[in-house]
Amino acid sequence: MKRLKLFPKTFLVSMGLFLALIVLMHLLIYILMPRLYLDRKQQEASESLASLEAQLKGRSLSQMRQICQRFSIAKNVSITLTANGRDDYFQGFQTINIVTDRGKSADVDVVKIADGQSVDPRSVILKQSSLRDADGRKLSVRLLVNVEPVKQAKLATLHALPYTVSASLLVALLFSYCYSRFITKPIRRMAKVTTLMQRLEKGVQYSVESSDEIGVLGRNINELYQSLWQTIRSLEQENRRISKLEKERLVLLRATSHELKTPLASLRIMLENMQLNIGEYQDRDRYLAESLAQVDRLTKMVNDILRAGSLAENALRDEKKLRVDQIVAEVIDDYRLLAKARRVTCRPDLASTFVKANYDMMRHVISNLVSNAVRYSEAGSVVKVTCRQHRLTVTNECQPLTRAQLQRVFDPFYHTDRQVSPESDGSGVGLYIVKMLLEAKGLEYSFSPVKQGMTFTIHFS
Numbered sequence: 281m282k283r284l285k286l287f288p289k290t291f292l293v294s295m296g297l298f299l300a301l302i303v304l305m306h307l308l309i310y311i312l313m314p315r316l317y318l319d320r321k322q323q324e325a326s327e328s329l330a331s332l333e334a335q336l337k338g339r340s341l342s343q344m345r346q347i348c349q350r351f352s353i354a355k356n357v358s359i360t361l362t363a364n365g366r367d368d369y370f371q372g373f374q375t376i377n378i379v380t381d382r383g384k385s386a387d388v389d390v391v392k393i394a395d396g397q398s399v400d401p402r403s404v405i406l407k408q409s410s411l412r413d414a415d416g417r418k419l420s421v422r423l424l425v426n427v428e429p430v431k432q433a434k435l436a437t438l439h440a441l442p443y444t445v446s447a448s449l450l451v452a453l454l455f456s457y458c459y460s461r462f463i464t465k466p467i468r469r470m471a472k473v474t475t476l477m478q479r480l481e482k483g484v485q486y487s488v489e490s491s492d493e494i495g496v497l498g499r500n501i502n503e504l505y506q507s508l509w510q511t512i513r514s515l516e517q518e519n520r521r522i523s524k525l526e527k528e529r530l531v532l533l534r535a536t537s538h539e540l541k542t543p544l545a546s547l548r549i550m551l552e553n554m555q556l557n558i559g560e561y562q563d564r565d566r567y568l569a570e571s572l573a574q575v576d577r578l579t580k581m582v583n584d585i586l587r588a589g590s591l592a593e594n595a596l597r598d599e600k601k602l603r604v605d606q607i608v609a610e611v612i613d614d615y616r617l618l619a620k621a622r623r624v625t626c627r628p629d630l631a632s633t634f635v636k637a638n639y640d641m642m643r644h645v646i647s648n649l650v651s652n653a654v655r656y657s658e659a660g661s662v663v664k665v666t667c668r669q670h671r672l673t674v675t676n677e678c679q680p681l682t683r684a685q686l687q688r689v690f691d692p693f694y695h696t697d698r699q700v701s702p703e704s705d706g707s708g709v710g711l712y713i714v715k716m717l718l719e720a721k722g723l724e725y726s727f728s729p730v731k732q733g734m735t736f737t738i739h740f741s
Contacts, residue, residue, distance in 0.1 A: 286467060291460040298452035306441060306448075314434050318427060321405055325425045328355050329407040332421060340414045345370075348421075360377075362420040363413070371515035396722050398688065444597075458612050466494045480512070521720060528716050531692065536585055539580065547574050556630050579583045587644070596640045602637055604666045605738065612645050612665060615654050616713040623659045626650075631668035635740045649674045649736050670741040680729030689727065690715045 293311060332351050336344045341363055348359045352372035359370040362609070405425040412418055469486070476484045484505065486498040550571055553561035561567055612626050619626050635642070653663045653676035661677035688694050693708035711727075718725045724739040 287460055287464045290464055291456050294456040294459055295452060299449070302445060306445060310434070310437055310441075313437070314431075317433070318405075320667060321425055321427050325357075325405045325407045325423060327423070328357060328419070329409055332359070332423065333409055333411055336411055336413075336419075336421065337413055341417075341419075344413060344419070347515060358424040358426075360420075360422040360424070362422075363417065391441045392598075420485060451714055466490070466498070468484040470494075470498060474501065477501075477508075482509075521722075525716070525720060529552075536581075536692070540581070543574055543578055544699050545707060547571055547578075550574075552638055581709070584713070587713075595717055597638060599636050599638055602639060604633040604635055604636055604642070604672060607639075607646055608650075608665055608667050608672070611643065611650050614647070615650055617649075619663070621656045622657070624654050624657045624663045626654070627662050627664050629664070629666040629668065633667050633670060633672070633740065641721065645714050645717050645738070646672070648714050651737075652676075652710055659727070661733075670739065672738045673735060674737075675730065675733060675735040677733040680732075680734060686727065 332348070335351065339347065344361060344363075345368055348361050348370045349367070351357075352359045352370040356372045357428070358372055363372070405427055406422065408420065408422040410418060410420050416550040466489070472487045485502050487592075488495045488498040488502070499592075530641060550561065550567050554564050554567055562727075603659060608630060612628055616626070622705055632683050649664065650663070653665075656678050658678055659674040662671070662676040663677075666673040666675075689713050693710040694712075695708055703712050715725075718738065726737045728735055728737075
């Protein structure tokens with residue numbers, strides 16, 4: 281069985297409710313209206329009798345007759361005034377004589393008419409009372425109210441029922457249709473928009489036109505879709521970052537294999553020549569020392585490469601709020617002896633600077649920059665380290681790099697043709713690791729020549 285959509289379902293439900301309401305209202309009108317009408321007439325009859333008693337009290341018989349005549353016409357009721365065994369009739373709605381047994385209470389169930397006919401007790405209301413005239417004689421007053429019109433109204437209601445029900449159904453149909461359209465229109469628009477959102481189409485947004493719950497739901501859907509797109513963009517950026525890191529690792533692996541070939545081949549030649557006691561290689565102590573130095577250099581290179589891979593993997597893990605100026609102060613203190621040996625002065629200018637990052641990653645970057653600045657500075661020069669206004673700047677005094685050198689300075693195992701001393705030449709992957717870590721974190725950086733040296737700048741904002 282095919283399930284109904286929202287509009288026909290809403291229409292049928294509202295129409296069913298209206299139909300039940302129409303039937304209930306007509307039944308209530310048909311049943312309650314006569315009862316309410318009779319209750320009202322009973323109350324009016326009691327009030328009329330009380331009012332008549334108040335007017336007749338203490339009056340003479342002739343005055344009572346005049347008052348009864350006027351009262352019957354004004355109130356549209358029939359009055360029977362019994363005095364001295366004589367009945368006086370005053371008609372307000374029809375010319376009938378009420379026959380009663382003198383001196384006995386009238387039977388309210390059957391009302392006899394003067395010509396011997398009877399009146400249906402359900403069509404009249406009879407109220408009676410006793411009072412005395414001005415001479416102290418006892419009189420009896422009976423008041424008859426006609427309620428026959430209620431039957432006629434009930435019959436008229438029954439005859440008009442098909443017309444009123446038809447008109448009510450027509451109004452209910454029209455209202456149910458308009459109501460269903462009004463209620464389901466924003467929901468149908470929302471369903472259409474969410475279908476497009478399900479396909480991840482860009483620029484899709486639900487147009488909020490109200491401030492009620494549907495409007496709130498529409499705004500929540502828009503915010504949820506925007507959050508979804510932000511998450512998707514973040515994942516895409518993360519995927520690009522991971523892909524870039526994988527490419528960087530591949531480049532590093534290729535460069536490493538190429539870089540290790542030459543020193544390993546050289547080391548093998550020296551060891552073979554020492555083994556064969558060929559020529560100058562008979563001086564084993566000398567060439568063993570060179571071999572150990574070569575092994576140490578290769579070990580440092582391998583350790584740097586392994587550390588670079590580990591730091592790149594954990595660059596965005598365990599991040600917390602760091603004081604960059606404190607890390608800089610720690611690193612400068614670590615290189616104080618090296619700077620003193622090279623007659624280089626480190627001049628820090630530090631202010632409180634915060635960044636959310638991995639501590640090991642940030643310390644490794646700063647350590648590489650300070651190490652390069654100290655190692656490649658001229659003797660007697662100054663290394664300026666400035667940390668303020670969301671920016672870290674490391675400036676050293678040296679011969680500025682050329683444009684061609686700047687284009688390759690971040691390549692793995694790149695060495696410039698200028699070398700201050702043999703000890704100053706590192707593994708060749710320091711700036712490459714710095715570049716890889718900063719790009720993994722998404723921090724902007726620059727390495728540019730100044731008047732008498734080079735400046736490396738990292739922007740944390």
